[in-house]
Amino acid sequence: MLQKKTVPEMQALAKRMRREIVEMIGAAKSGHPGGSLSAVELVVTLYFDVMRHDPANPKWPDRDRFILSKGHAAPVLYTAMAEAGYTPRDQLNTLRKLGSMYQGHPDVRFLPALEASTGSLGEGVSLALGMALAARLNGSSSRTYVMLGDGEIQEGQVWEGAMFGAYHKVDNVVAIVDYNGIQLDGFVKDIMDVKPLAEKWRAFGWHAIEIDGHDIPSIQAAFQEAARTKDVPTAIIAHTIKGKGVSFMENNPKFHGTAPTPDEVKLALQELQ
């Protein structure tokens, strides 16, 4: 089982992962920095505090599982897995290259330690619910976590899954919405507003918690509340900043899906010292 980290350790790790994210997307010359950077604290807290998992035994049946439904944020997942010891850190810069385990979107064929192949938006909640029900049938205490984008929840399948999760009382699933307010074409409110978000999940029968998605103690408290919540699944609405940590990427729709240039990488790395 992976050793848990303290809050200061996770904060330091978050900064290092941001550097790795910027570097790997810069090296790839394509990718999605904004939505990777917004999710760093959420993913760090899951991998280094909340989830019971074992990088030495990735297929341990009773492990907790994480699915990145917003698969375009693959770099944040890859850095977390590399930092946890699942995969080599020194190959992170092969992101998006032919044959790399770090494919453009998470791909179990190239990286079997992943819990699911994702990339087509809207599918992760359903996958998580299937896994969680399998754990229930097996009498396992395994919990499944699934991270969605705020633009992603425009997909109807998310709400098909939300209805299913509440109806079947899948209380070993937690959905985390990375509510950074930006999608590919611009600000979510200008494309297809998703407000009021917590109310939507509540209306579908989920327990909803709203937090600051960059504050690790708040994130920890939300996951603890989710674990105490019985008979209904939990949705954590995490308010985040797209491109968090790099001034010129923050709240800038351009960096949803544009790689930083070599100069921008240099500038970003200075800011992330």
Next chain:
Amino acid sequence: MIPAKTKFDLKLGMATREAFGKALVEAGRRSKDVVVCDADLSKSTYTSLFHHEFPDRFFSCGIAEANMVAIAAGFAYAGKIPVAASFSCFVVNKGFEQLRVTVAYPNLNVKIVGTHSGISIGEDGPSQMSVEETSLACSLPGFVVLSPADEVSTTALVHAAIDHVGPVFIRTGRMKAPVVYAAEQKFEIGKAVELIDGSDVTVIATGLLVAEAIRAQEALEAQGISVRVIDFHTVKPLDRETIARAAVETRAIVVAEEHLVDGGLGVRVAQAVAETHPCVMEFVGLHDTYAESGSPEQLLDKYGLVSRDVIAAVHRVLARKK
């Protein structure tokens, strides 16, 4: 594989969907890893039988096929053997994106069963009729696509699908289907069954058209034409060896299916023929059209899917045979 019968009485048996539902209960008894998902059609798909016996392993998904397919994928990731069933048109068309990205791409052990395939569902009309499921399912890399003709082959192939590790689509129908096989017949995924030997022409058929091909053979035999009839219960992977042998030995092939000719069994057989021993071919199926309401018998007759149409195709292909 040697057919267990030489004479076919083609007595009406169970619908293939009912045979599926019964076999699924048996599969549930064999393995506690089998779980079933259905989208508000369990009385029509006969997964209600499984629900009755194994309520804890049956998951009602409501009318939400896309979610259902991905729920099944989640079960498969966790080591279960999920079977997701609905009408073919709904589970394949509404679930296609999920079949592609959540099932086929990671190559998961998910079984999809489509009932009410083809136009023989009758009065409900084209919105409920599946005429493209075989084409779509075959386009998914790694999928096995099964299309049994009767209750005997359905039962055997449901068990074979459960035992096969990997994604499988099984196409079944609404109507009671004529019984083609003796109960002891053995089936193997990917191995076609030569029902009747013949030397002038081969009719390759699948699903309901197998019985029509047998009826056509009986009429053609009386006209002095020797017809080989082969049941392709597996559309993918295709039994290329049997096709190549038919092409060499009879030099004329008719393919008959209750499906759009575009993308169906026929074009897949034609590819195999083109790549092995090119010969003349004709196709019985739906030609670039949807059907309409009517009784199943009226529809099969109007849209050219009965033995008369197989006979006409045999005459056409023989006229072109050098």
